[in-house]
Amino acid sequence: MSVEAYDAIDVIRAKRDGGEVPEPALRWMVDAYTRGYVSDAQMASFAMAVFQRGMQRDEIRVLTDAMIASGERMSFASLGKKTVDKHSTGGVGDKITLPLAPLVAVFGVAVPQLSGRGLGHTGGTLDKLESIPGWRAALSNEEMFAQMQGDVGAVICAAGSGLAPADKKLYALRDVTGTVEAIPLIASSIMSKKIAEGTDALVLDVKFGSGAFMQDIDRARELAQTMVALGTDSGVATTALLTDMNVPLGLAIGNANEVRESVEILAGGGPADVRELTLALAREMLALAGHPDADVEGALDDGRAMDVWKAMIRAQDGDPDAALPTARETHVVTAPADGVVTRMDALPFGISAWRLGAGRARAEDKVVHAAGIDLHAKPGDHVTAGQPLFTLSAEDEARFPRALEALDGAWSIGDTAPEKGPLVRERITA
Numbered sequence: 299m300s301v302e303a304y305d306a307i308d309v310i311r312a313k314r315d316g317g318e319v320p321e322p323a324l325r326w327m328v329d330a331y332t333r334g335y336v337s338d339a340q341m342a343s344f345a346m347a348v349f350q351r352g353m354q355r356d357e358i359r360v361l362t363d364a365m366i367a368s369g370e371r372m373s374f375a376s377l378g379k380k381t382v383d384k385h386s387t388g389g390v391g392d393k394i395t396l397p398l399a400p401l402v403a404v405f406g407v408a409v410p411q412l413s414g415r416g417l418g419h420t421g422g423t424l425d426k427l428e429s430i431p432g433w434r435a436a437l438s439n440e441e442m443f444a445q446m447q448g449d450v451g452a453v454i455c456a457a458g459s460g461l462a463p464a465d466k467k468l469y470a471l472r473d474v475t476g477t478v479e480a481i482p483l484i485a486s487s488i489m490s491k492k493i494a495e496g497t498d499a500l501v502l503d504v505k506f507g508s509g510a511f512m513q514d515i516d517r518a519r520e521l522a523q524t525m526v527a528l529g530t531d532s533g534v535a536t537t538a539l540l541t542d543m544n545v546p547l548g549l550a551i552g553n554a555n556e557v558r559e560s561v562e563i564l565a566g567g568g569p570a571d572v573r574e575l576t577l578a579l580a581r582e583m584l585a586l587a588g589h590p591d592a593d594v595e596g597a598l599d600d601g602r603a604m605d606v607w608k609a610m611i612r613a614q615d616g617d618p619d620a621a622l623p624t625a626r627e628t629h630v631v632t633a634p635a636d637g638v639v640t641r642m643d644a645l646p647f648g649i650s651a652w653r654l655g656a657g658r659a660r661a662e663d664k665v666v667h668a669a670g671i672d673l674h675a676k677p678g679d680h681v682t683a684g685q686p687l688f689t690l691s692a693e694d695e696a697r698f699p700r701a702l703e704a705l706d707g708a709w710s711i712g713d714t715a716p717e718k719g720p721l722v723r724e725r726i727t728a
């Protein structure tokens with residue numbers, strides 16, 4: 299039996315007491331955890347120490363690097379095209395990847411969107427796309443390359459198990475030990491996957507507000523700065539937008555209904571906030587890929603982005619024209635009085651959709667694609683008594699009471715329209 303170079307207990311104690319973990323010890327901790335030598339209990343204790351004590355920039359860099367080193371590194375160098383990816387830190391009604399990837403690919407840039415599934419109240423891109431009959435999330439590296447190289451140019455698929463396996467293990471552990479919302483852990487988790495993926499450029503949509511992991515804009519800014527520095531130092535051209543996640547994005551929260559809304563955006567319509575964010579992120583991605591003047595509005599309005607969307611869905615065995623699933627049961631909530639919608643709090647709406655079956659409580663659960671919430675009004679809209687405010691959809695009526703309970707106090711109607719800040723609050727660069 300080989301002799302281990304360090305003891306997990308010493309690494310845990312060093313961080314617990316507020317010290318810096320030396321580089322070789324931190325690298326060993328990640329490697330030994332991936333191998334199964336360091337136990338879940340020890341890693342959870344270390345993650346909690348990081349949550350409480352934080353990490354220096356250099357420790358975050360080493361942690362990220364160790365997670366990259368736990369698996370394979372991909373390279374798109376042979377594609378002969380620039381590659382640019384986008385990552386959102388997660389929100390409620392955040393379907394932006396769906397219209398964004400084909401829109402950016404219109405301009406000859408390859409978009410490798412290695413995406414995830416939802417856990418907790420935040421939705422997952424793969425769950426949404428799996429509402430489309432036949433669509434396949436699992437692609438081989440060869441299929442992914444072929445799709446990006448050919449006419450399609452964009453691919454949204456599941457990250458293979460070889461990419462940053464340390465993060466897969468650690469993320470699942472953090473999810474059940476109250477250690478998700480730590481800047482060093484989120485930054486290293488996201489950036490290890492993106493750097494290992496081998497993209498040339500990356501735009502981060504860092505969300506703040508009630509439906510985001512970072513409620514507070516100052517913490518979101520710190521997270522964005524940390525990730526931009528990690529990307530830039532690894533040779534990935536990285537920028538971030540800080541965007542408001544206090545109110546659900548768009549009018550659809552769920553899976554199939556979010557695909558419907560994305561298709562509206564690709565047809566040149568759809569809710570103004572979803573279109574605005576899609577365009578802002580597309581401009582940012584295309585600027586990094588050397589196309590700062592691309593006419594992204596034109597590509598949405600004249601059907602070019604829709605053509606790429608259909609080709610992208612077909613390339614992964616989906617039928618872009620097939621009917622999407624609809625729910626057996628619906629429950630409509632109406633306005634109790636005349637007035638203006640003053641508040642719709644993203645987090646409880648996300649939790650409610652999750653309880654309806656749109657999300658999963660355990661990684662192995664299946665989502666119900668037709669479950670979710672459709673909003674009929676947003677903050678600032680005038681409503682009259684009895685007018686539908688939102689519709690809950692589920693496969694089983696028994697889901698409604700707990701979903702409605704989550705929405706208690708989550709929205710209000712008053713006399714004065716709320717003040718709205720801009721959706722895109724700040725741009726963070728290296």
Ligand code: URA
Nearest residue numbers: 387388483484487488
């Ligand atoms: N997304 C990730 O991939 N990791 C995190 O830690 C948080 C969001």
